Amino acid sequence: MFKLPNLNIGKISLLVAIMTWLALLFVDITRLFGKINQLDSQIAPEVSYILQIIFFIMVYLFFHHSIQKSEKSNFLDLIWRGASTGLLATGVSLLISLFYFMLGDSRLASDPILKNIFYHIDFGFITIFLVSSTLLWKHLILYQKNKRIVNQWQGFEIGLLVSMFFVFFNQNSLDYSFLFGLGVLVIFGISLSVNLKWIPYLTFKEKWKSILYLVVILISSSYLFIQILSYSSSISPYLNLTDNLFLLSLFAFVFIYSLFSFLVTLFNLPTSSVFEQKLVEAINFQRLSQSIKPGQNENQVLDILMDSCMSAAYVDAAWLEILDVNGNKNVIHQRFVGNKERMELQKLIEETKPFSDFRWDNRANDSKTLIGKLPDFKYKSAMIVPLVIHKKTLGRIYLVKEVKDGFNKEMINIISTFVGQACISVENYRLLNEALKNERYKEELLIAQRVQRSLLPSKLHHDDSFQIHGFSEAADEVGGDYYETQELGEGKFAIIIGDVSGKGTSAAFNMSQMKGVFHSLVQLNPSPSEFLIKANAALSHCLEKNHFITTSYFVLDTVSQVITYSRAGHCPTLFFKAKENVSEYLSIDGMGLGVLRNKMYEKYVHQKDVHYEEGDIMILFTDGIIEAKNQEGEEFGYERLKLSVNDGHALTASQIQQKIIEDMYEFIGSSSLPDDDYSLLVIKFLQKPQ
Amino acid sequence: MLKIETKHDSNFTTLHLIGEVDASNSVELDEHISGLVDSGVQKILVDGSALEYISSAGLGVFMSYIEDFQEKNISLVIFGLNERVYQVFRILGLDQLIQIKSDKEEALRV
Numbered sequence: 001m002f003k004l005p006n007l008n009i010g011k012i013s014l015l016v017a018i019m020t021w022l023a024l025l026f027v028d029i030t031r032l033f034g035k036i037n038q039l040d041s042q043i044a045p046e047v048s049y050i051l052q053i054i055f056f057i058m059v060y061l062f063f064h065h066s067i068q069k070s071e072k073s074n075f076l077d078l079i080w081r082g083a084s085t086g087l088l089a090t091g092v093s094l095l096i097s098l099f100y101f102m103l104g105d106s107r108l109a110s111d112p113i114l115k116n117i118f119y120h121i122d123f124g125f126i127t128i129f130l131v132s133s134t135l136l137w138k139h140l141i142l143y144q145k146n147k148r149i150v151n152q153w154q155g156f157e158i159g160l161l162v163s164m165f166f167v168f169f170n171q172n173s174l175d176y177s178f179l180f181g182l183g184v185l186v187i188f189g190i191s192l193s194v195n196l197k198w199i200p201y202l203t204f205k206e207k208w209k210s211i212l213y214l215v216v217i218l219i220s221s222s223y224l225f226i227q228i229l230s231y232s233s234s235i236s237p238y239l240n241l242t243d244n245l246f247l248l249s250l251f252a253f254v255f256i257y258s259l260f261s262f263l264v265t266l267f268n269l270p271t272s273s274v275f276e277q278k279l280v281e282a283i284n285f286q287r288l289s290q291s292i293k294p295g296q297n298e299n300q301v302l303d304i305l306m307d308s309c310m311s312a313a314y315v316d317a318a319w320l321e322i323l324d325v326n327g328n329k330n331v332i333h334q335r336f337v338g339n340k341e342r343m344e345l346q347k348l349i350e351e352t353k354p355f356s357d358f359r360w361d362n363r364a365n366d367s368k369t370l371i372g373k374l375p376d377f378k379y380k381s382a383m384i385v386p387l388v389i390h391k392k393t394l395g396r397i398y399l400v401k402e403v404k405d406g407f408n409k410e411m412i413n414i415i416s417t418f419v420g421q422a423c424i425s426v427e428n429y430r431l432l433n434e435a436l437k438n439e440r441y442k443e444e445l446l447i448a449q450r451v452q453r454s455l456l457p458s459k460l461h462h463d464d465s466f467q468i469h470g471f472s473e474a475a476d477e478v479g480g481d482y483y484e485t486q487e488l489g490e491g492k493f494a495i496i497i498g499d500v501s502g503k504g505t506s507a508a509f510n511m512s513q514m515k516g517v518f519h520s521l522v523q524l525n526p527s528p529s530e531f532l533i534k535a536n537a538a539l540s541h542c543l544e545k546n547h548f549i550t551t552s553y554f555v556l557d558t559v560s561q562v563i564t565y566s567r568a569g570h571c572p573t574l575f576f577k578a579k580e581n582v583s584e585y586l587s588i589d590g591m592g593l594g595v596l597r598n599k600m601y602e603k604y605v606h607q608k609d610v611h612y613e614e615g616d617i618m619i620l621f622t623d624g625i626i627e628a629k630n631q632e633g634e635e636f637g638y639e640r641l642k643l644s645v646n647d648g649h650a651l652t653a654s655q656i657q658q659k660i661i662e663d664m665y666e667f668i669g670s671s672s673l674p675d676d677d678y679s680l681l682v683i684k685f686l687q688k689p690q
Numbered sequence: 691m692l693k694i695e696t697k698h699d700s701n702f703t704t705l706h707l708i709g710e711v712d713a714s715n716s717v718e719l720d721e722h723i724s725g726l727v728d729s730g731v732q733k734i735l736v737d738g739s740a741l742e743y744i745s746s747a748g749l750g751v752f753m754s755y756i757e758d759f760q761e762k763n764i765s766l767v768i769f770g771l772n773e774r775v776y777q778v779f780r781i782l783g784l785d786q787l788i789q790i791k792s793d794k795e796e797a798l799r800v
Contacts, residue, residue, distance in 0.1 A: 501746035502713060546750035569782040591783030595753050604783055
């Protein structure tokens with residue numbers, strides 16, 4: 001495949017421009033030579049005009065390309081490029097003048113051919129200066145592009161292109177059509193020259209530099225213009241290249257735009273600090289709004305906030321007072337003021353109106369800034385800005401100035417905005433931390449839950465003479481209900497049910513203590529009353545002052561079919577007598593474990609026996625079942641439990657357990673969730689094994 | 691929800707409990723009682739006529755002061771409990787350690 005070589009427009013245009021210039025020089029000198037020697041070798045001036053236009057276009061292309069290559073350079077570099085080309089062109093022109101000055105009246109000084117060569121050199125540099133400057137201005141004008149300006153600029157370029165060919169129309173004589181064309185292009189140039197939006201982006205120092213460069217450009221263009229005028233008055237023997245509509249229009253444009261830029265930059269100098277300030281504020285705002293990254297703390301945000309507020313209002317001293325968790329005020333971030341001076345000032349401020357009206361507990365402190373005069377020798381005005389998160393004031397910033405009424409509306413607005421943004425950042429940070437902490441708690445609760453679930457037995461001891469079935473449900477992640485069995489041998493079984501006061505993790509811990517106590521004591525094969533007395537003694541040492549455990553302890557003798565039981569503050573056990581088809585609660589006095597933590601406890605422990613027969617049912621439960629409430633606030637209660645058991649007495653132990661739970665759920669309504677733990681242990685006695 | 695009203699009379703102080711005592715507000719009850727103990731009150735009457743429910747945490751508060759009361763010779767009498775709340779005290783056995791009376795007159799006679 002045929003492939004186009006990668007053309008380098010910059011190099012080619014430069015080469016062509018130089019060659020065109022040389023050709024132009026050769027043509028003009030040849031013509032001049034013919035003229036002087038009256039030879040009949042006249043070359044039409046149109047040849048020179050065509051070469052001149054090609055030269056213009058090539059220079060334009062070259063600079064267009066070279067500026068595009070340095071797209072990223074800043075304004076100052078661009079203006080410097082214009083100024084340096086101006087200096088170069090002026091320098092060359094000055095050197096030529098100096099050369100002729102040194103020649104004095106010698107024959108060489110009046111040699112027309114040498115003069116014409118220098119004229120061409122001058123023409124070349126002036127073209128380079130004007131075209132390059134025009135393209136630089138184009139870059140500046142189109143800095144903030146919109147469609148209108150781009151169109152306007154393209155119109156201007158077309159006008160310039162047309163002006164190049166104008167020379168064929170009137171041979172560069174200064175007639176009305178020339179003046180008309182010049183007038184149109186100058187007005188076009190002026191209308192473009194109001195686009196000076198790049199100037200505010202210069203810093204104060206850069207503005208000074210650009211003023212200097214612009215002055216250089218103005219002087220260069222003025223000098224070169226005068227130089228051209230002097231040429232056109234003494235140029236009669238040769239072809240006039242410089243009284244060209246294109247060049248003169250560029251002169252006007254370059255000069256006007258430089259002048260406008262110079263004046264606007266000059267008058268912008270005093271306000272440039274305002275623009276710089278706004279830029280700093282915008283950056284500060286961005287820094288404040290970036291959420292605090294992990295590993296940092298809110299102190300850093302407050303630090304940025306202090307700096308931002310201080311620079312926004314040019315304050316002379318400032319400090320930040322923060323309310324800690326215990327309500328103590330701590331001063332952090334103290335700037336340009338000593339401890340002693342600050343304390344005196346703070347006292348003074350707090351005694352002065354309107355600052356004395358400040359209330360920490362006011363829930364409407366948000367965006368309520370206080371500004372006022374200070375009766376102090378050094379500091380004349382002060383401002384207090386509260387930091388408010390969720391309507392809670394967590395601190396306040398003090399800003400003081402040495403001048404009276406030092407805070408204007410803009411300062412107050414921007415400071416309020418800063419403070420608002422900082423508060424949002426701090427709040428976000430705290431919420432994030434809380435979320436992380438909650439996540440950790442949930443994790444811990446999950447572990448506690450697993451531990452607690454493993455405390456409830458998965459298997460209950462029994463023999464063929466009775467069925468036993470347990471059920472437990474916790475309202476919280478971890479519950480405090482407990483039941484357990486143990487085989488004592490010779491057909492004897494120990495059964496315990498308990499409820500630990502309180503809820504959640506602490507209840508689960510106490511429950512595990514109860515389990516430990518049960519497994520220790522059951523080894524000694526105690527009677528129920530002995531068990532309770534010993535358990536109370538043991539738990540008295542480990543339970544918190546306001547905690548207790550209620551429990552019922554049973555020893556089941558399947559040989560004599562007798563249940564021996566004691567109750568320690570636990571809800572009474574339901575006993576269904578199959579023979580009479582009635583159920584009743586086993587009444588016995590007793591006191592919760594841990595309620596009385598001394599020898600007196602024994603007085604309150606009782607023990608009873610109950611004889612059972614085949615088909616009898618014993619229901620052990622915790623108060624969650626009884627206290628389960630429906631939407632009207634009515635409790636499930638002892639009577640409904642009784643009815644439920646009476647109804648279901650023919651079922652197996654596990655079916656009875658399911659029926660009770662279903663009845664309870666039906667009563668409370670499926671919509672409400674249990675707010676307590678509830679556990680159930682159903683024991684159904686079968687035929688005595690032979 | 692729990693509301694506690696304290697009324698000081700010449701020789702006794704009445705705590706009127708209104709609403710429910712559960713784990714979330716038992717601390718409030720505890721603070722009231724410990725405040726009275728610290729202030730040197732010798733006789734405390736607890737008016738439970740508007741007490742609708744008491745959880746084990748609430749019972750724990752009363753329980754935890756039994757020894758304190760004995761040491762400092764303070765008498766605490768609860769009166770006016772409804773049947774359901776009274777049963778809660780009774781089942782735990784607290785009725786054997788704390789005097790529970792049916793009305794104010796009886797409570798004052800203690």
